[in-house]
Amino acid sequence: MVGKKSGRAQLREEGLERTDNNLDLTTWPQVNMINQKNYYTEFMKREDQYLAFRAPQDEQRARMVREARDKDRALAQGILTEGGNVAVGDEPMDDVEAPILSREDYPSKLIILHIGSQNLRIGLGTDALPKTVPMVIARKWKESESEEDGGEPSPKRLKVDGAVPADAFPEKWFGDDFSDQYLAMSSALRVRMRTNKRRVLPNSKDLVVNFNRRTPPDIISEHNDVNRIDWTELPSDPTKAPSFFIGNDALRIPEQSNPRYKLFWPIRNGSFNEKDYTNRNQIYHDISKIIEEALRTQLGITRSRDLANYKCVFIIPDLYERTYVTTMLDILIRDIGIGKVCLQQESLSATFGAGYSSACVVDIGAHKISICCVDEGMCIEESRINLKMGGADVTETFIKMMLYGHFPYADMNLKRRFDFLLAEELKHKFCSMEESSVIVQTWDFHLRASGQDTRKYQFKTYDETMLSVMGFFTPSIFDHTRKLEGRRKVIPRSVDLYDGSPNDPTSLAQIAIIEAAGGKALSVNGTQETPNGVAVSTPQRAAPLNFLGRLNDNENTPRSSIAGSPAPDGTSTPNPDRDTPGMGDTDQPTIFRDPVLEKIKLADERDKVLPVIALDHAILESLAQGARGEDRKLRDFFGGIMLIGGGSKTPGLGAFLETRLRELRPYYGKEILVGPPPREFDPQVVIWKGGSVFGRLSLNGNDSWISKSEYDILGSRLLNNKCMFAW
Structure with a gap:
């Protein structure tokens, strides 16, 4: 029998005895295990952990310290008394306050910038009205824009064997389609005028044609023309001519100049002009040059390093493209060198300028119409609409009809510069939506061209002045053939960083407009309205406009699976996924789909459709999506429809639109009210004025300012935290 061993002996014999000297086996720090039962962290859960929030707070703290230090220094030098008043000698002046604020916070250091397709409006926070500069640059080129395409004019004439026949009548210049639509609109206008008890002469058109055909122009020598134009002068040596001109100087360059210059308009339809450009960098540099010259000539900021002390409120479209916003932000901060930039949407800025809290803003610009409902200082995202038509289409149609x-x-x-300016002048003078103006009237105008004597023309008009503006309600009369040309050719679509799907913002109202423009009818008060304005009667009463059922993301009731249901055994029911060419193996039906690829295809299909429908139907769609079924809110929006933009200055347009809306919505006849901005504001500058008001209200207490130091670190990722709207 073996005796019992002690514990010490067992440790020694079995090798379990500890023989080290209590020293660590390694000098590498030991990390203890995390207690999984009580795990907690504050990482990225506080605002002070975000650079976008921390930087403004640090700047505010540094500014307060600097102001206190400056005040103490002034007290020590005897400039200020203990009460904060300025002292002169031994007696303080109580009516003078101390200049405590930093110079960069004054409105004189605030720039408001609103870029449109045709004009750039820029000004300081202390200006009552902005400076307007045409958004155009003229660069040296081998030929002018009027000499391109073999000198083909605009509006385009119908050609036979490549040339306009000499004996062709003007009625045949623009094709039978335009002629038929013009005559149909003229006939409908006469019926409307007779209904409204207006006198209509049967031979009015013959009077106009006969007068215009036999009236020659009067020649006025240049020294007798008191209103002659000062054309842009070029040096006699072509090698010393400037490489570019900006704004009005570009529009006043003679057509046959030596060297030749070509006009470039970098912005079209609220985004970049990809039709006339072949390089993204060229668009980038042209916009930079136009803004730099406007800052220098209009605001007097001649030194680039001074711009670091300025802040800029940049106004963007309501339904913007991400690439447009990020590119413009990069131009303002990195290329031009402005210290801080804040982004503001057009419709929200318009309500700031007009002093409205809720409104439906209809902005009729040169190349786009923007519609958006604003409620309590926020743009309702699903109500945003962007129509690709505007005042430029009215100008071209007016000239066609003339x-x-x-x-x-x-x-x-x-395409000629002096003809373009003349056409704009004639449109502003003579176009009207008042039925009282539809009479045979005699007008005159002066044609001034470089190197030619002034010619005075007399002409008569009848219904052209009204029918051209009626194109807003019958957009098929406009020429849309080249508006989608070059789309996505130079600048690609913005995509998500992780899955590559398109991430440009859209709205239910815009989707409905695209579907209607693609051929699907909008239900309006018991009739189906097609995109060209032809009504098709329906037997039942139409329900209120609601397009929520078209998108899966906005439905409360889930739909069935995207996978097709299997066919019963022994039947020959075709499977669309299997029988469609290019959808996979014919023996095995397609079960899984790529959602990213579907989004890309859907975005490509939408890009092929030009969003253009009648203006009154587009407003009703925006109102329906903005109210979202609330009758009280819908009535508020009906009573606050505000027309702004250059196209809204046409006399009688607001009253005519109001009448059309009441005809389409008779149940809200008393609530519908369409009007211009209050206080006799110019509709063209109300958006700029709203940006000025917003910028002056938020110089210190607004977190939406993007500084250059933050932008250098984070880039456009800052917009997720800096924008007051959903980015």
């Missing part, structure tokens, strides 16, 4: 009526200046070409 030429159709044997306009005495039959050689008008909108």
Whole structure:
């Protein structure tokens, strides 16, 4: 029997005895295990952990310290008394306050910038009205824009064997389609005027044609023309000519100049002009040059290093493209060198300028119409609409109708600079939506071209002045053939960083407009309205506009699976996924789909459709999506429809639109009210004025300012935290 061993002996014999000297086996720090039962962290859960929030707080703290230090220094030097008043000698002046604020916080250091397709409006926070500069740059080129395409004019004439026939009548210049639509609109206008007890003469058109056909122009020598134009002068040596001109100087360059110059408009339809550019960098540099020259000539900021002390409120479209916003932000901060930039949407800025809390803003610009409902200082995202038509289409259609009526200046070409300016002048003077103006009237105008004597023309008009603006309600009369040309050719679509799907913002109202423009009818008060304005009667009463059922993401009731249901055994029911060419193996039906690829295909299909429908139907769609079924809110929006933009200055347009809306929505006849901005504001500058008001209210207490130091670190990722709207 073996005796019992002690514990010490067992440790020694079995090798379990500890023989080290209590020293660590390694000098590498030991990390203890995490207690999984009570695990907690504050990482990225506080605002002070975000650079976008921490930097403004640090700047505010540094500014307060600097102000206190400056005040103490002033007290020590005897400039200020203990009460904060300025002292002169031994007696303080109580009516003078101490200049405590930093100079960069004054409104004189605030720039408001609103870029449109045709004009750039820029000004300081202390300006009552902005400076307007045409958004155009003229660069040296091998030929001018009027000489391109073999000198083909605009509006385009119908050609036979590559040339316009000499004996062709003006009624045949623009094709049978335009002629039929013009005559149909003219006939409908006469019926409307007779219904409204207006006198309509049967031979009015014949009077206009006969007068215009036989009236020659009067020649006025240049020294007798008191309103002659000062053209842009070029040096006699072509090698010393400037490489570019900006704004009005570019529009006043003679057509046959030596060297030749070509006009470039970098912005079209609220985004970049990809039709006339072949390089993204060229668009980038042209916009930079236009803004830099506007800052230098209009605001007097001649030194680039001074711009670091300025802040800029940049106004963007409501339904923007991400690439447009990030590119413009990069131009302002990195290329031009502005210290801080804040982004503001157009419709929200318009309500700031007008002093409204809730409104439906209809902005009629040169190349786009923007519609958006604003409620309590926020743009309702699903109500945003962008129509690709505007005042430029009215100008072209007005000239077409004038030429159709044997306009005495039959050689008008909108590609020529002086003809373009003349057409804009004629539109502003003579176009009207008032039925009282639809009479035979005699007008005159002066044609001034570089190197030619001034010619005075007399002409008569009848219904062209109204029917051209009626194109907003019958958009098929406009020429849309080249508006989608070059789309996505130079600048690609913005995509998500992780899955590559398109991430440009859209809205239910815009989706409905695209579907309607693609051929699907909008239900309006018991009739189906097609995109060209032809009504098709329906037997049942139409329900309120609601397009929520078209998108899966906005439905409360889930739909069935995207996978097709299997067919019963022994039947020959076709499977669309299997039988469609290019959808996989014919023996095995497609079960899984790539959602990213579907989004890309859907975005490509939408890009192929031009969003253009009648203006009154687009407003009703925006109102329906903005109210979202609330009758009280819908009535508020109906009573606050505000027309802004250059196209809204047409006399009688607001009253005519109001009448059309009441005809489509008779149940809200008393609530519908369409009007211009209050306090006799110019509709063209109300957006800029709202940006000025917003910038002056938020110089210190606004977290939406993007500084250069933050932008250098985070880039456009800052917009997720800096924008007051959903980015």
